[in-house]
Amino acid sequence: MRSPFAYIPRRGPLQSARPGAAVAYLGALVVVAFLYSNPLVLLAAGAAACLAGRLAGARAAVRAALRMGLGLALLIVVVNALVVDRGETVLARLGDWPVFGQVDITLEAIVAGVSIGLRAAVTMIAFAVYSACVDPDRVLRSLRPVAARSALTATLVSRLVPVAAADAGRLRDAARLRGPGAAEVGRGPLARRLLAGSLDRAVDVAATLELRGYSLGGPRGERRREPSRFDVRFYAVAAVVLAVAIVGKVLGADGFRTYPTVQIGLGPATFAVGAVVLASGLAPWRRGGRRV
Amino acid sequence: MSELAIRRGVAPALAVEGLTYSYPRSSAPALLDVSFEVAPGEFVLLAGRSASGKSTLLRAACGLVPHFHGGEVEGRVTVAGLDATRVGPGELAAAVGYVAQDPETQVVSTTVAAEIELPLEMRGDAPGDRARAVEEVALALAIPHLLGRAVDTLSGGELQRVALAAALVTRPRLVLLDEPTSQLDPVSGDELVWLLRRLNEEWGVAVVLAEHRLERCLAAADRVVAVTAGRIGFDGAPRGFLEWTRGDDPMLTTPAARLFSLAEIEPLPVGVRDARRTLGEGSAAPTTVPHPGKGVGGEVRPPSRFRRPRDRRKDPVALRAEGLWVELDDGSGPRDVLRGIDLAVAPGERIALMGRNGAGKSTLLRAAAGLVDPAAGRVAAERMALLTQNPGDYLVRERVGDELPGDAGRAALRAVGMEHAIDADPRDLSGGERQRLALAITLAGRLDGDGVPGLVALDEPTRGMDRGRKEDLHALVDRLAAQGAAILIATHDVEFAAEFAERVVLLGDGIVIADGPSADILSGGWYFATEVARVLDVPGVVTAEHGAAFLGGRASDFNRHIWRKSSEARGAGG
Numbered sequence: 045m046r047s048p049f050a051y052i053p054r055r056g057p058l059q060s061a062r063p064g065a066a067v068a069y070l071g072a073l074v075v076v077a078f079l080y081s082n083p084l085v086l087l088a089a090g091a092a093a094c095l096a097g098r099l100a101g102a103r104a105a106v107r108a109a110l111r112m113g114l115g116l117a118l119l120i121v122v123v124n125a126l127v128v129d130r131g132e133t134v135l136a137r138l139g140d141w142p143v144f145g146q147v148d149i150t151l152e153a154i155v156a157g158v159s160i161g162l163r164a165a166v167t168m169i170a171f172a173v174y175s176a177c178v179d180p181d182r183v184l185r186s187l188r189p190v191a192a193r194s195a196l197t198a199t200l201v202s203r204l205v206p207v208a209a210a211d212a213g214r215l216r217d218a219a220r221l222r223g224p225g226a227a228e229v230g231r232g233p234l235a236r237r238l239l240a241g242s243l244d245r246a247v248d249v250a251a252t253l254e255l256r257g258y259s260l261g262g263p264r265g266e267r268r269r270e271p272s273r274f275d276v277r278f279y280a281v282a283a284v285v286l287a288v289a290i291v292g293k294v295l296g297a298d299g300f301r302t303y304p305t306v307q308i309g310l311g312p313a314t315f316a317v318g319a320v321v322l323a324s325g326l327a328p329w330r331r332g333g334r335r336v
Numbered sequence: 337m338s339e340l341a342i343r344r345g346v347a348p349a350l351a352v353e354g355l356t357y358s359y360p361r362s363s364a365p366a367l368l369d370v371s372f373e374v375a376p377g378e379f380v381l382l383a384g385r386s387a388s389g390k391s392t393l394l395r396a397a398c399g400l401v402p403h404f405h406g407g408e409v410e411g412r413v414t415v416a417g418l419d420a421t422r423v424g425p426g427e428l429a430a431a432v433g434y435v436a437q438d439p440e441t442q443v444v445s446t447t448v449a450a451e452i453e454l455p456l457e458m459r460g461d462a463p464g465d466r467a468r469a470v471e472e473v474a475l476a477l478a479i480p481h482l483l484g485r486a487v488d489t490l491s492g493g494e495l496q497r498v499a500l501a502a503a504l505v506t507r508p509r510l511v512l513l514d515e516p517t518s519q520l521d522p523v524s525g526d527e528l529v530w531l532l533r534r535l536n537e538e539w540g541v542a543v544v545l546a547e548h549r550l551e552r553c554l555a556a557a558d559r560v561v562a563v564t565a566g567r568i569g570f571d572g573a574p575r576g577f578l579e580w581t582r583g584d585d586p587m588l589t590t591p592a593a594r595l596f597s598l599a600e601i602e603p604l605p606v607g608v609r610d611a612r613r614t615l616g617e618g619s620a621a622p623t624t625v626p627h628p629g630k631g632v633g634g635e636v637r638p639p640s641r642f643r644r645p646r647d648r649r650k651d652p653v654a655l656r657a658e659g660l661w662v663e664l665d666d667g668s669g670p671r672d673v674l675r676g677i678d679l680a681v682a683p684g685e686r687i688a689l690m691g692r693n694g695a696g697k698s699t700l701l702r703a704a705a706g707l708v709d710p711a712a713g714r715v716a717a718e719r720m721a722l723l724t725q726n727p728g729d730y731l732v733r734e735r736v737g738d739e740l741p742g743d744a745g746r747a748a749l750r751a752v753g754m755e756h757a758i759d760a761d762p763r764d765l766s767g768g769e770r771q772r773l774a775l776a777i778t779l780a781g782r783l784d785g786d787g788v789p790g791l792v793a794l795d796e797p798t799r800g801m802d803r804g805r806k807e808d809l810h811a812l813v814d815r816l817a818a819q820g821a822a823i824l825i826a827t828h829d830v831e832f833a834a835e836f837a838e839r840v841v842l843l844g845d846g847i848v849i850a851d852g853p854s855a856d857i858l859s860g861g862w863y864f865a866t867e868v869a870r871v872l873d874v875p876g877v878v879t880a881e882h883g884a885a886f887l888g889g890r891a892s893d894f895n896r897h898i899w900r901k902s903s904e905a906r907g908a909g910g
Contacts, residue, residue: 051486180446181445221730223777223780223782236732248436
């Protein structure tokens with residue numbers, strides 16, 4: 045079973061773009077998430093990342109990242125509400141708890157938790173879209189002029205991790221299929237067996253690399269420049285998003301304060317930044333092919 | 337010798353002189369005084385039993401032995417003018433390509449295009465040259481549509497072609513392949529062998545192919561080199577090899593040659609076309625050389641040996657699937673792998689589950705064992721023991737007795753004939769023994785007194801097995817079936833299926849496309865048919881023994897009846 049975050053080659057603009065352009069585009073959304081605390085802008089960034097993933101065909105990755113991201117956000121909200129007693133709007137007094145002491149649930153702590161949680165969720169969704177849409181081989185190939193052997197090692201890791209996951213699945217199945225009279229297999233023996241199997245695989249891969257000429261000094265071919273007509277689009281969108289986010293920040297578009305009382309800025313600047321960030325999610329959109 | 341001279345055919349593509357090699361910490365040499373040559377553009381088939389030294393010889397030819405594996409080496413291996421015992425596999429990479437048995441272990445990139453391009457990148461080729469070479473080799477192997485795919489979405493056959501493309505992209509003069517068809521269905525296996533022959537003829541690439549299923553590739557070979565216990569036992573033409581097997585190693589002969597031998601027809605055929613030509617010309621002549629294998633009339637089993645009318649709806653069942661649908665998602669969206677399977681298996685029945693790669697065989701077994709949930713319909717199995725494709729997955733401890741403690745464990749070991757190995761380390765067992773041990777692990781505690789589970793299912797158990805080991809497995813299957821277990825084996829091996837199965841269920845794209853007596857199913861087609869069936873084209877005649885009885889005029893009344901029906905059908909058709 046493939047991971048929902050595994051890269052799947054497609055012909056979409058995001059997959060066709062050079063890794064630098066894709067990283068710049070998705071990275072701009074992450075920068076916005078760390079630059080702003082205003083939930084409106086954070087929601088716009090999250091929606092943009094989801095939209096980008098959906099338009100790029102990475103629905104499974106977006107779904108999985110949403111599940112994980114929102115789960116993490118909820119956890120952050122709960123923990124923040126329990127451990128932070130700042131804020132004037134007390135919603136509930138839960139008395140003395142063994143570890144936390146006096147626990148007061150305040151609206152401000154919950155809203156602050158929502159902001160931090162949204163930031164984490166946006167980051168996870170953006171990384172999920174990156175993982176599912178950007179070819180790791182191209183990323184690592186672009187790093188080879190800097191560190192050829194390290195880049196190849198990273199390629200192998202990105203290839204062998206899913207293989208090890210598949211091996212682990214097979215070993216778990218075999219453990220389930222053992223007869224009731226056979227010795228039980230706990231996690232320890234299974235982990236040792238998986239490690240031994242991974243080492244065997246590593247030896248096989250090392251032999252393959254020898255046969256491909258790795259001992260001659262690692263990859264040393266001149267980098268092939270793969271053309272993409274979408275690079276300019278993603279670089280431009282990333283530049284616009286960053287510029288608008290920085291200017292907006294300077295102009296006070298991130299009007300957001302949680303303590304002692306919640307104040308969310310919803311002025312024109314905030315809406316403008318949110319609209320631009322949200323619209324940036326359309327960047328991977330591709331018109332249908334023309335019929336001849 | 338210069339590369340140009342080699343290209344002109346002056347020097348051999350591979351020359352092995354007096355090669356003796358021992359793996360590290362091994363008491364006995366794996367190769368002993370081996371000498372042979374491969375001429376440029378020659379197609380050489382490397383035959384031999386399991387663990388005879390074929391793979392070691394291939395590894396020596398590409399430099400992995402001794403540079404990667406270590407060990408002690410004597411003698412000389414020359415590839416493209418380079419001494420492979422002195423220069424490593426990296427230096428030899430431009431001259432020799434190597435494809436191992438399991439393609440999964442020799443793919444290092446994420447996408448197909450990157451994988452094929454990697455050897456050129458290592459060599460320092462210019463981007464334009466790399467792009468052209470990748471495109472050309474993809475076209476030659478008919479895989480341009482795969483270039484953009486992720487390697488972990490490929491089928492076994494596709495992955496094998498990608499590994500072959502990565503080996504060929506540097507345009508080596510010699511390509512070595514270690515049992516490349518062992519994981520492929522009959523269609524993909526035949527396609528790969530003929531693809532190699534075409535590359536051999538059109539590109540002038542010398543091919544050395546190690547294989548167990550010789551009937552698939554003997555006709556494509558120019559020469560056969562047989563390895564016996566680390567030595568060269570035979571080196572010559574395919575027909576001479578078949579003659580050699582009569583006296584020296586009958587286990588290596590092909591079904592068609594065994595058919596001719598048993599029927600006392602000469603000359604022995606190297607393939608289906610050759611056999612049909614001999615029979616068609618009526619040039620069959622009695623031979624005075626008896627084959628040391630099964631004799632005519634000795635153990636001829638008519639096709640009807642398994643036939644018994646059965647009302648499957650009323651019989652007790654070991655496995656029943658009704659309207660079974662299974663949906664799996666490989667990351668590119670959910671896909672129906674099984675589509676409404678209806679199947680009933682009776683106790684004691686022996687069934688071969690066949691079909692091309694991806695047809696749904698393994699998924700059906702996994703659904704029956706409860707490893708995957710049906711999307712619709714239902715499946716139920718009576719005390720099922722399933723052995724999946726890799727027996728090593730079951731072996732997690734360092735002593736056989738620790739895997740199978742107590743009385744239940746001992747009973748399981750006895751059931752598979754492995755009680756003698758109770759103190760052995762599973763890693764020291766042979767491939768066949770590891771498989772039997774894994775089967776014992778699945779059987780442990782499911783044996784009811786002296787009985788066995790209701791259903792024993794094996795997934796591709798004959799991969800990489802020679803005929804001797806297959807006969808051992810067949811004996812084990814007979815033993816379990818005799819005790820009342822239904823046997824369900826998913827396999828691509830039509831010859832093995834013809835030997836052990838009374839019934840064949842053929843899957844295609846998740847549905848049952850044929851279900852009937854093995855003699856009928858395995859004689860009614862081209863790919864899913866035994867070599868003897870393809871030679872004789874007589875309904876119901878699938879094994880060498882049947883065919884010999886038929887050809888020798890000693891067929892049973894049933895066979896005569898079948899022959900009459902076949903002749904009538906041909907007459908009507910013609």
